[in-house]
Amino acid sequence: MERADGVEGDGVVEPGAARHSDDELADALQAEVDRATAAIPIVAGPLAAADGAALSDAEVTAIVNADLRIHDTFGAIQHLQNVLQARATAAIPLVGEPADEVAEEAVEEEEEEVDDWVGPPTQLISFDDLPSRRRDDGPQPTYSAWVGAAVPQPVAPAPAQPEVSPPKFPTIALDTSPSAPEPPAPATAAPRVEPLGLVPEEYAPSDSQPVPLLPSALPVALSAPVVTHDLGPTAATPDHIDGDVADDADDVRSAPTPVASPRPPEDNAVLYGSGPVAPAAFVPETVDLEPTPLDRRAGHASRLFWLWFAGTSSLISVGVGATLFLLGLSLRQLLVATLVGVALSFLPLGLGTLAGKWSGQPTMVVSRATFGLRGNALPTALALVTKLFWGAVLLWLSGSAAGSLAVSEGWSHGAAIPTAIALIVTIGVAGAVAFFGYGLVSRVQLVLTIASAVLIAVTIAATWRHVDMSRALAVPDALWTHVVTGAVLVFSYVGLAWAMSSAEVARYQRRRSSGAAGMLWATFGAGVPPFVLVSYGGLLAASDPRLADELASDPVGGFVQLGLPAWFPVPLLLAVALSLISALVLTIYSGGFTLDALGVRLGRRWSTVVVGAAIAVAGVVLALTVSDLDVVIRGIPTALSVPVAAWAGIFAGEMMLRTRRFHHASLLTGGGVYPDWRWTNLTMLVVASAIGLGFVSSPLPWLAWEGYLFRLLGADPHAGIGASNVGVLLALGIGLVTPMVSGVRAVRRQERAAA
Structure with missing residues (x-):
């Protein structure tokens, strides 16, 4: 038997239980319904501005965990892919533009009040809630299997390792517990870069319009990064693709450059259509002393x-x-x-x-x-x-x-x-x-x-x-x-x-x-x-x-x-x-x-x-x-x-x-x-x-x-x-x-x- 004041039949009040009047409960329930029927907006923040390279490993972990708590696996994969590409891009500066200038270019900060009541299917995510610690503020986890985002399993952080270039990709410790989110950290200015190639232009961040969490076309869950081989300096090869290792993890781009197929030798048996066709009966044969085609x-x-x-x-x-x-x-x-x-x-x-x-x-x-x-x-x-x-x-x-x-x-x-x-x-x-x-x-x-x-x-x-x-x-x-x-x-x-x-x-x-x-x-x-x-x-x-x-x-x-x-x-x-x-x-x-x-x-x-x-x-x-x-x-x-x-x-x-x-x-x-x-x-x-x-x-x-x-x-x-x-x-x-x-x-x- 439950009483209206929140005390159960045995008279014991549960720890952390809140006492609300009927009007407060009704307002809360209505707000929850409104959230369930609305799109999932995301306020332009560090990741929305495609500044994945500026996020620390702990911040990336918090973003992915937040996606998983609202059962948005595709969103978690998309965010993680953006971070990986942003870090790969930041490791090698664009032609004619030093890396320091890219990192120092600032974007305006927006703040939004976060609701204390977080429901699992309708969580509103603000990147202001994430810790402001940068990736160089503490030990860095090693890169292992980030593909575990599809089936979240907790992974203990690895010991600290020195940072190298290109940077190591982090092991994401996925938090699947139903605990409340961390309190918001003070807002900090995040540098602004151009939107990544994996984010459509219509979802590029702006100062007044929120960016949807999910893209218009849901990406397929990837089992490994998309890599390409070093095809040499061609017009179709971006400048940020290096040529150190053919299957290097930092050589990530949306599609490989087409390669021309080799021409088969003339004496090889090649199928034309469905196979060889007998000569027509009433068309004079033109083959003379040369080999029959x-x-x-x-x-x-x-x-x-x-x-x-x-x-x-x-x-x-x-x-x-x-x-x-x-x-x-x-x-x-x-x-x-x-x-x-x-x-x-x-x-x-x-x-x-x-x-x-x-x-x-x-x-x-x-x-x-x-x-x-x-x-x-x-x-x-x-x-x-x-x-x-x-x-x-x-x-x-x-x-x-x-x-x-x-x-x-x-x-x-x-x-x-x-x-x-x-x-x-x-x-x-x-x-x-x-x-x-x-x-x-x-x-x-x-x-x-x-x-x-x-x-x-x-x-x-x-x-x-x-x-x-x-x-x-x-x-x-x-x-x-x-x-x-x-x-x-x-x-x-x-x-x-x-x-x-x-x-x-x-x-x-x-x-x-x-x-x-x-x-x-x-x-x-x-x-x-x-x-x-x-x-x-x-x-x-x-x-x-x-x-x-x-x-x-x-x-x-x-x-x-x-x-x-x-x-x-x-x-x-x-x-x-x-x-x-x-x-x-x-x-x-x-x-x-x-x-x-x-x-x-x-x-x-x-x-x-x-x-x-x-x-x-x-x-x-x-x-x-x-x-x-x-x-x-x-x-x-x-x-x-x-x-x-x-x-x-x-x-x-x-x-x-x-x-x-x-x-x-x-x-x-x-x-x-x-x-x-x-x-x-x-x-x-x-x-x-x-x-x-x-x-x-x-x-x-x-x-x-x-x-x-x-x-x-x-x-x-x-x-x-x-x-x-x-x-x-x-x-x-x-x-x-x-x-x-x-x-x-x-x-x-x-x-x-x-x-």
Whole structure:
């Protein structure tokens, strides 16, 4: 029970209890409510005038404790931050203004009466209440962890230490007891300085307007002072920022000076937007011999499979299988020869793919590192002749297949008109796709791969009833030398025909994609279709030897004689035409780069047009003069395969020695990492080609001089080992050994110079 006079039920008066009348209590309560609903003003005093440097540690402690008693943690942090910055500023005078003048500049003093009744949530703070003792009037606390203001804990004052410059920051002993504030000290004049950068201008002190305790935007509680590194004398660095220690506590300012980001090297992988973007389909490709831009290298390793699959999936490969059977091979020998030939194709195709991925440049540009910038003209001319020949063969096969099918099905009385139409359509479509470049080539190859795979499956399913396994297996084995002949034929038809074009379709691979995966995908894409079709052609020929000659000379005519359904000629024509167009696209596309690499700098697009026109002329000549596929396969290709095998061996041997990527600029201009001539490799290219041609033979009269080394050894070039065309493998082996023996130091010098 409480009495009105302040005495409780037991009659004992509490110490310090005040006796008030009802009116006095009501007035006090009303005043308290008024204070609770009003803003928290602060009379301009020492800290309000931003003179934190003039306050002693005890005064700073009292200010912070007063803030904490009214639960104003942000205010305590703000006051403490102002003091720290003011002391840091005072430690180093401004330019042209001595420190003594700053300290002696006085400001007017204002006084305000302090209410004796201090309520915790509405405390009115006057800096006149603080002790007037200066920081040099007594011992100074040491600087420890001032961040404890967020969670106040009492800290005992440290022993006195001598004052140094810049001054030590004090350890604030936070008083959280509910005791009454200290009595006000006599007012003293405080020096006036400019407002600190952390206090907005609208809150700068004045003689008549109180400064709010809290700023307009509450600061975030800091765990440590904001420091900056010494960036040197710049226009953006204030004069008061010293350069003694990079993370000195007195180097405090509101924001660091921006520093320019370093420019990354040109060969670094940089993401543009969301990543590399594939070239547009109907925008002509402008990249020529220079490396493919990084932001266009969007291809995955698996893309190489269908880039090659469509080009090597022609049903003409069935005729190659029939040719192997005519050599006398049994079915099992035929399969072994095909498998060995496809396996050998992994070497030039796989390593050429890796070179294209490393450099982003065409094959015959990368070859300059092996033969020299000028010495590479010889293998480049060889590559151009090879591509023109195979392009003409592909074009001739397209026209011949269309003419033969039209006559067999009664669509035309003669083969001339269908052949001419097929030649025009094939060269026109293939040339247009190659002209636009990789963007359209990659998309067309994907469509043709799917269509070719479906049509091949349909063709095998429609003709499978003509397969006689028991009869095919009954064919006896031939001499082992015939297996070598078959393997060389398949190797020439698959690996060497495309060896000098392998890097062109690998230039757009992602730099971080796996090189080994790219090699495997490319070689499987180029090798699986020929293996299946050549084997199936040999199986059909062994099942019905009467069809062997027809399939070897005219595969399409041979299929027609199998008594196919009435609907089948259209899929058969599409299967032949689409695969040949796909192969011709790759040939013309690669030929344009080869022509530019030879020195005829017309630009990729117009070089493609020139190569396409040359292939068209050669294709028409073949269509007018040749009617037997067997002659084409066993004649000129073997002669071209020998020097191509020698080049592939030397190029592949150096690729196996290299451990670093190529130096792009030196592949395009002289005076760089790669010399103009590499005489050892050039000499061995000629030597390996001469030796290889001495161990091959050809049924063509104008190539009767081949096999001259067989004749010197007393062997018949057209029988036994003489008919094996082992010279192709000899040229390849000599080329592989050459860099291993004489090219290690040269390759290491190139790599050191390019590092």
